[in-house]
Amino acid sequence: MALASPAGRRRRRTAPSAVPYVFLTPGIVLFILTFLVPIGYTVWQSLRRVRVSGLGLGRGARREVFAGLSNYREILGDAEFWASMQRALTYGLILVPTMLGLALLLALILDTPRARLRRFGRLAIFLPYAVPSVIASLLWGFLYLPAVSPLHYVLRALDLPQPDLLGGGIMGAVVNIGIWGGVGFNMVVIYTALRAVPHDLYEAARLDGCSEVQIALRIKVPQVMPALIMTGVFSTIATLQVFSEPFTLRPLTNSLQSTWTPLMKIYTDAFVRNDIYTAAAASIVVACATLLVSFGFLRLVQARAFSQEDR
Amino acid sequence: MRLKFVTATAVLLAGVLATAACGNSGGTNPDEKVSLTFWTWVPNIDQVVAKWNAANPNIQVTASNQAQGDELVTKLLTAKGTGNAPDLVQAEYQALPTLVSNDALADISAYASGAAGKFAPGVWNVVTLGTDAVYAIPQDVGPMMLYYRADEFDRLGLTVPKTWDDFAAVAREVRQKSPKQYLTTFSSADPGWFVGLAQQAGAKWWSISGDKWTVSVNDAASKKVADYWGGLVAEGAIDNKPMFTPEWNAQLNDGTLLAWPSAVWAPGVLAGNAGDTAGKWKMAPLPQWNAGESKTGSWGGSSTAVTADSKHAEAATKFAIWLNTSDDATAGLVTQGGIYPAASSAQSGPALASAPAFFSNQPDFYPLAKQIAATASGFTFGPDVNVTYSTYKDAFAGAISNKTPFAAALDAMQTATLQDMQQSGFNVTG
Numbered sequence: 001m002a003l004a005s006p007a008g009r010r011r012r013r014t015a016p017s018a019v020p021y022v023f024l025t026p027g028i029v030l031f032i033l034t035f036l037v038p039i040g041y042t043v044w045q046s047l048r049r050v051r052v053s054g055l056g057l058g059r060g061a062r063r064e065v066f067a068g069l070s071n072y073r074e075i076l077g078d079a080e081f082w083a084s085m086q087r088a089l090t091y092g093l094i095l096v097p098t099m100l101g102l103a104l105l106l107a108l109i110l111d112t113p114r115a116r117l118r119r120f121g122r123l124a125i126f127l128p129y130a131v132p133s134v135i136a137s138l139l140w141g142f143l144y145l146p147a148v149s150p151l152h153y154v155l156r157a158l159d160l161p162q163p164d165l166l167g168g169g170i171m172g173a174v175v176n177i178g179i180w181g182g183v184g185f186n187m188v189v190i191y192t193a194l195r196a197v198p199h200d201l202y203e204a205a206r207l208d209g210c211s212e213v214q215i216a217l218r219i220k221v222p223q224v225m226p227a228l229i230m231t232g233v234f235s236t237i238a239t240l241q242v243f244s245e246p247f248t249l250r251p252l253t254n255s256l257q258s259t260w261t262p263l264m265k266i267y268t269d270a271f272v273r274n275d276i277y278t279a280a281a282a283s284i285v286v287a288c289a290t291l292l293v294s295f296g297f298l299r300l301v302q303a304r305a306f307s308q309e310d311r
Numbered sequence: 312m313r314l315k316f317v318t319a320t321a322v323l324l325a326g327v328l329a330t331a332a333c334g335n336s337g338g339t340n341p342d343e344k345v346s347l348t349f350w351t352w353v354p355n356i357d358q359v360v361a362k363w364n365a366a367n368p369n370i371q372v373t374a375s376n377q378a379q380g381d382e383l384v385t386k387l388l389t390a391k392g393t394g395n396a397p398d399l400v401q402a403e404y405q406a407l408p409t410l411v412s413n414d415a416l417a418d419i420s421a422y423a424s425g426a427a428g429k430f431a432p433g434v435w436n437v438v439t440l441g442t443d444a445v446y447a448i449p450q451d452v453g454p455m456m457l458y459y460r461a462d463e464f465d466r467l468g469l470t471v472p473k474t475w476d477d478f479a480a481v482a483r484e485v486r487q488k489s490p491k492q493y494l495t496t497f498s499s500a501d502p503g504w505f506v507g508l509a510q511q512a513g514a515k516w517w518s519i520s521g522d523k524w525t526v527s528v529n530d531a532a533s534k535k536v537a538d539y540w541g542g543l544v545a546e547g548a549i550d551n552k553p554m555f556t557p558e559w560n561a562q563l564n565d566g567t568l569l570a571w572p573s574a575v576w577a578p579g580v581l582a583g584n585a586g587d588t589a590g591k592w593k594m595a596p597l598p599q600w601n602a603g604e605s606k607t608g609s610w611g612g613s614s615t616a617v618t619a620d621s622k623h624a625e626a627a628t629k630f631a632i633w634l635n636t637s638d639d640a641t642a643g644l645v646t647q648g649g650i651y652p653a654a655s656s657a658q659s660g661p662a663l664a665s666a667p668a669f670f671s672n673q674p675d676f677y678p679l680a681k682q683i684a685a686t687a688s689g690f691t692f693g694p695d696v697n698v699t700y701s702t703y704k705d706a707f708a709g710a711i712s713n714k715t716p717f718a719a720a721l722d723a724m725q726t727a728t729l730q731d732m733q734q735s736g737f738n739v740t741g
Contacts, residue, residue: 055522056694061412062412145556145558147558251500251556252553253553255712257705257708259705273695273697274697
């Protein structure tokens with residue numbers, strides 16, 4: 001958008017004003033059909049509920065009625081829902097800094113002039129991202145279960161204490177899968193940003209007597225700040241939407257409830273309890289919370305972000 | 312131009328209406344060709360359906376595997392009313408009230424009342440929900456029995472428990488004699504298993520009187536069962552990990568778990584999950600609450616239902632009755648689909664003459680199974696079993712990890728079930 005306007009001004013108006021809209025139509029239509037309509041439908045569903053009469057067994061014993069805001073009242077008053085939100089936030093507070101820290105560290109290591117096997121390293125670190133999260137969770141699930149895990153096998157053979165990873169350590173177990181799958185992608189984003197940094201900056205720094213560590217901390221990290229912020233926002237959004245890892249692990253353990261994360265609660269409401277109305281209301285609440293958290297995060301780092309972009 | 316368009320539309324519309332009218336009037340014509348769709352998950356059922364199609368050129372059935380169990384319920388409820396619903400659907404017994412309550416099933420009593428005599432009264436009662444209507448034809452049942460490792464029982468000098476007190480004693484004996492092994496495990500992931508055990512003790516979770524539901528998930532019988540298992544878990548006499556996990560498979564296979572209170576379909580599961588132990592297991596009646604009794608509950612079992620959307624309910628019912636009562640079809644379901652038939656005559660049919668291959672060491676497997684099946688108690692399921700079952704998983708998993716009493720988990724199930732029904736507007740008391 002920002003790039004298009006000066007060009008338009010220069011060319012003056014040579015075409016009728018409807019033309020841009022004609023070109024925009026496919027985009028607008030798709031936006032309406034695949035974005036606004038489903039959201040509108042969800043809002044509509046969230047305002048309705050089912051009303052049963054008597055035994056609820058005969059024909060027409062079940063009607064859909066207008067429910068006002070009662071579904072929202074129910075979800076906002078549901079302790080389980082808040083507990084699931086809290087778990088998701090805890091998950092995010094552990095996951096996002098650890099994952100981005102690791103990704104940054106690995107990107108910096110790969111970017112040092114002395115790094116060997118750079119291509120292989122990049123691929124090896126990126127590869128877990130290519131494993132679908134359901135498969136990853138199944139793989140890790142096997143590694144967590146004492147009776148089938150090679151880790152426990154070794155610990156048993158050495159007579160060492162065996163941690164109950166799917167018991168008390170469940171949060172760590174889920175976070176671990178997220179980190180394993182997410183580091184690679186974020187590393188590549190940060191690494192790409194690093195490669196775009198002009199090399200004369202490093203030369204100047206070296207001439208001024210900077211060590212590699214100082215270059216990393218004083219030049220590279222500030223230079224890739226926009227990339228870090230972007231990956232941070234995306235990871236934060238993904239945090240509130242964590243679903244497939246705990247959902248896949250759930251049948252293996254007693255420590256994951258069907259409402260462990262907000263999306264798991266929505267899934268359970270919609271497809272296990274057949275109550276799509278409450279699920280719709282909860283979806284809206286989660287969407288708003290995600291917006292709030294990501295905008296909050298952006299605001300927090302706004303000054304940094306814009307000072308970098310104006311450069 | 313515009314006028315032409317209107318005329319064309321009108322002509323087209325008239326044509327469509329005329330065709331629709333034809334379709335309706337032809338519904339009663341026995342010579343009309345009818346094609347039915349059937350959503351089911353029974354393996355190889357298309358081979359059984361092919362037999363029907365060959366013999367009934369006017370009623371052609373197409374079976375398709377859309378999903379299993381609860382997922383199929385969700386799928387049917389979503390497809391209902393959109394014109395995409397099938398004519399026939401496989402439904403587990405506990406799902407019937409949910410489907411009926413959502414107006415997804417047709418009342419086929421007009422065509423199916425003659426089939427009642429083919430089934431044990433307890434089984435038939437489940438598909439009528441205790442009313443005058445008939446909502447499905449029973450297909451398979453899952454009477455519960457005890458499976459145990461005969462070789463390990465011999466090695467450790469254990470006797471097969473006849474009562475639950477014996478069972479508890481054997482569980483402690485196992486821990487004493489061989490600390491790496493457990494008699495069995497309590498699973499928080501399988502509400503259908505627990506409800507079967509509760510049925511044996513006489514639990515009645517839902518009942519209908521007049522136009523009122525009564526919910527009593529935490530009745531005395533269920534609490535007795537919950538306290539019993541909770542006690543065993545608390546003292547460490549049995550394991551507390553869920554069933555049907557890779558770990559559970561490994562433990563069945565390597566002999567860490569010595570027994571499994573399960574249903575008649577267990578041989579198929581054991582053969583698939585613990586293949587190394589073929590010929591080492593034996594089956595006995597479930598332990599009893601009082602010595603000398605012979606009672607059991609059911610875990611699983613399903614039926615063939617006709618959907619409310621079907622335009623050919625009569626033809627569909629005809630097929631459903633054939634599928635689940637005729638010798639030809641039930642033999643196919645047993646040998647190719649691996650089910651244990653609900654129809655009484657099929658339970659002693661030639662297809663069940665010899666024991667399952669995995670239990671070749673127990674030639675009287677099916678005669679014994681038939682005896683046990685006759686002792687299964689009936690059970691009425693409610694219209695929100697999904698809520699009860701989902702609460703079971705969360706509440707019992709919580710009770711195990713937080714080491715709280717199992718009876719409180721039952722109370723949580725009662726509260727959740729009752730609240731859900733009250734909120735929906737059912738006429739219900741707790």
